[in-house]
Amino acid sequence: MVKVASLYFWTRWKAFNFFDVSEVRPADSESASLFNSPELSSICSGSDNIFLGSSDGQVRILSSAFKVVRTFHAHHSGSITHIKQIDGTSLLITVSEDLSNEPVLKVWALDKPDKKTGGPKCLSSLNISNGRKQFPISALATLDNVSQLAVGFANGSVTVIRGDLINDRGAKQRTVFESEEPITGVEFREGPTTTLYLATTGRILTLTISGRGQGQPAKNLDDNGCGLGCMTVDSESGDVVVARDDAIYYYGPNGRGPSYAYEGPKQLVSTFGDLVALVTQPRTDAASKTSILRKFVGGGADDRYRSSTFALLDTDLKYVAHTELLTSQIRTLFAEWGDFFLLTLDGRLFRYHEKSLNQKLEILYQRDLYVLAINLAQKVGVDISQRNVILRRYGDYLHKKGDYDTAMQQYLKAIDNTEPSQVIRKFLDSQRINNLIEYLEELHEHDKATVDHTTLLLNCYAKLKDTDKLETFIKSGTNFDLETAIAMCRQGGYYDQAVFLSKKHGEHDRVVDILIEDSQKYDEAIDYIHRHEPEVAYPNLMRYARVLLEHCPDETTQLFIEYYTGQYRLKKDTPVAPTQAASGGAASAVQNLASFIPLPYRQATVTPSPATQDNQPLSLSTEEAAAAAKADPPREYKVPRPRTAFSSFVDHPDQFIVFLEACLEEAEMDEPDKVDLHTTLFEICLDIAGNKTGQEKQKWETKAKTLIDGQDISMDASNVLLLSHLSDFRDGTVLVREQQGLRFDIFRSYASVGDTASVLKALRKYGPEEPQLYPAALAYFTSSPKALQEAGDELDKVLKKIDEDGLMAPLQVIQTLSTNAVATMGMVKKYLGETIERERKEISNNRRLIESYRGETDAKRKEMDELGTKSAVFQTRRCSACGGSLDLPTVHFLCKHSFHQRCLNQVGDADVECPKCAPTNNNIRAFRKAQEDSADRHDMFLDTLQRSRDKFGTISEFFGRGVMAAPALE
Secondary structure, three states: OOOOOOOHHHHHOOEOOEEEEEEEEEOHHEEEEEHHOOOOEEEEEOEEEEEEOOOOEEEEEEEEOOEEEEEEOOOOOOOEEEEEOOOOOOEEEEEEEEEOOEEEEEEEEEEEEEOOOEEEEEEEEEEEEOOOOOOOEEEEEEOOOOEEEEEEEEOOOOEEEEOOOOOOOOOEEEEEOOOOOOOEEEEOOOOOOOEEEEEEEOEEEEEEEEEEEOOOEEEEEEOOOOOEEEEEEEEOOOOOOEEEOOOOEEEEOEEEEEEEEEEOEEEEEEEOEEEEEEEEEEOOOOHHHHHHHHHHHHOHHHHHHHOOOEEEEEOOOOOOEEEEOOOOOOOEEEEEEEEEEEEEEEEEEEEEEEHHHHHHHHHHHHHOHHHHHHHHHHHOOOOOHHHHHHHHHHHHHHHHHHHHHHHHHHHHHHHHHHHHHHHHHHHHHOOOOOHHHHHHHHHHHHOOOOOHHHHHHHHHHHHHOHHHHHHOOHHHHHHHHHHHHHHHHHHHHOHHHHHHHHHOOOHHHHHHHHHHHHOOHHHHHHHHOOOOOOHHHHHHHHHOOOHHHHHOOOHHHHHHHHHHHHOOOOOOOOOOOOHHHOOOHHHHHHHHOOOOOOOOOOOOOOOOOOOOHHHHHOOOOOHHHHHHHHHHOOOOOOOHHHHHHHHHOOHHHHHHHHHHHHHOOOOOOOOOHHHHHHHHHHHHHHHHHHHOOHHHHHHHHHHHHHOOOOOOOOOOHHHHHHHHHOOHHHHHHHHHHHHHOOOOHHHHHHHOOOOHHHHHHHHHHOOOOOOOOOHHHHHHHOOHHHHHHHHHHHHHHHHHHHHOOOOOOOOHHHHHHHHOOOHHHHHHHHHHHHHHHHHHHHHHHHHHHHHHHHHHHHHHHHHHHHHHHHHOOOOOEEEEOOOOOOOOOOOEEEOOOEHHHHHHHOOOOOOOOOOHHHHHHHHHHHHHHHHHHHOHHHHHHHHHHHHHHHHHHHHHHHHHHHOOOOOOOO
16 A cells, blocks of 8 residues: 655645535424434435434435424334435335344335325335344445345345346345455446456455356455445446545556545545545554454444545646634535535534635636636636636746746737737737747737737737748638738738738739839739739729830730730740849838837848749740740730820830830721821921931931821821921921922912922922912012012013913902012012903903894894784795695694694694694793793802802893893792
8 A cells, every 4th residue: 555645645735625615404494303302313415405313213304494304203212223215216225134033125106105104105025144144234236227236244245136126026145255254335337248346454355246247256446445434436437436544545447547636534535526625634653453443333422523534626626615624524425416525423514605706716826826726717617718817817926927938828818808919918028929929810810800910910020130030921721910010021021921912812913012112023014914813904004104114125015915905814934134233222211110019129121021932934936935925825804095194204215116016016006096196206206306317307207207198197287287386397287288289278378488489399299280379379479579589480471370270350450460569660660561461352242232233123123023914925835844745734833833733643623833843942932031040049059159250241141031130029
């Protein structure tokens, strides 16, 4: 046997006061006297009642108010030494003993009254056999279904009773064990087999009484026994608990289990939940082997005056939940109504009410026993929030002691419902940055981190210059605020990490922003843009177009061309030209972050963050890349209007021209876009030409002229004229006016600047198609002596043309020449002579025509008068129609034509007209009707007058048609 020193017990078991003790004082005197009565022989509890057995064979049932609610006579002889209530049922087992007879066992149904006695019904009754040996019963155990009972005797024998005692169908008894040592305890353990645990004063044994192994001899578990009342069953685990003077022992299905040192002579043992109740006596010289036997025959009168110690132990957590010294011996222990009860020999009943968990924890807090508090909370199964409160208080305690690492472990365990700021503030003040990093990382793991937490963690990494940890944190997939993480990486100079985060979360705009604004890796930025879909590439291209054109003009221009011509394809992996990042940026940024957290140390240099592997694209050869680009069809997207890109090419005229020309080569370009492209390209060329001299200027002017020289020019004439005027580009003005038919404007522009050579050139070129240029040329030639001198012989040619085509009346010519004193009479003498001679001939001809018309008119009038006043003589003898001789009836017409009446084909009295003269008369009537109709068409008159060279002749002609005649009055 292992002996444990008393000092060891007190250093291992901590004692607390987890129970409130009160003495039970029944209200009525009858109930109060029962516990102090000498007739009280046994007691048990169950089913919300207390059952008292007396030496006179009566059973009394007490309620929770400790009032007798029922009394019945159970046995007529003997004392009820053992009583047991099957908890959860209405069954009660009583055993009465009379040393002159065999013990009697009865099973009662408390819910079934007996018709004769009015008490409970006795279900069965039998005498317990002990081989006719008269020894007292030392232990009793039963299964919950009362199918088997075990009875231990003081002579060392054990009798097992099997049968249906509830229905009184008979039972069999058999002595299953015999020993020279008295039996001190029997307990059942159910499972695949039913095992009976036996305790004697010197041994602990097991005996299989049903199932596999039944009939085999008892198996010895321990060579040390226990005292009477020092064996019980743990109702929660089913293990058998044995209390010896040195320790508490557990026995399970596999034999002896754990033991817990607790010294002192044990008197009683019981269980209350997960606690073990012990009654011990002070160790005296009188404590010997004979003390065990005294329990079988009863102690002396001095027992009630001997002190005893009562304790409630938690063997799992190794602490004493309650302990007290009582001035008298303890008779029995039992539990009911959630409390534990203790009855002393002097009849005092004490109730032990367990304190609440919070009260227990407060007691532990006061003694700084936080580990025990945590274990206690876990054992009772508190929720996580309450457990975390304990962990947090434990962490505060450790932090106050300076054990920061262990304190942080507690805070990490309680992270779910702990206010992070409380913990963070503690470790900021103590400058425990490594612990702080650990806590912040755990916050991110539990998805409880805020923007400020992410900021602080990244600042901590920056403070320690721990690039590896920073990259591990970023790539770990931990939940954190993306915006904050990227912002802090950029602020700290960790641009590659910022790019990695942005790429990982699909923040394409941010990737481009970092590459351009921070890393200044413009070639990588344009490459990244080119690798994404149009809806991603276009906004970023437009946003950073000017910067990219400044640093990567060719690549950016090509990307613009592809996108605006509908040929955009995702770029395959190609070699990327490395660019040198700005030096010192990361170092200075990290130093700026160093002021966030106070540290007792600083490093003089900053290690720049290494580039992550994700920023290095795979490489293909140029031929492979070109082949891949051709194989990949263009993306489908809405091509924007070219003019949206114009502002991006400010200060980049060369690239702008390349872009405009490439867009103009696109066949499917809309007409409005073509106009914009042509106009803008024309303006750019003129702008460049204005800044050049010599051949370079002529080169760009020729290029500008090519844009507007042709019939299919998609530019607005007013825009070309305005741009040409602003750039002093005369060829452009001329070309547009030619195309628009504005020849007179071209001539006028030359004349306005006194460019006689250009005036003559324009006159020769446009004169045949624009006759009005000759009168204008005449006015220009005579406008100044210089112009007249430069014109030379052209003046005579102009006058001749004007005269031949009748562009001006002679009087108009004279008026034009007489406007100033530049032209002399000698210059126009020939013109005037020819004109006067021609006018004279025309006058003469007109007079002859007048006389001729007048004679014809008079002859017609005379003929008309004769027809109206004189008779006509018809001498024609032949018919004008058939040529035959005339015979009656004959028809004669005033036109001197005669016809047979039958040849006229005339029916009735209708007007008859000479068939021979009818066509001529019809033509005259039609002509007259046409004149009458045209008399109201003044628009035709005005149009003819406008186009006529002889205005007066035209007026005379329409006057003769009656255009100017007064309307006839009806």
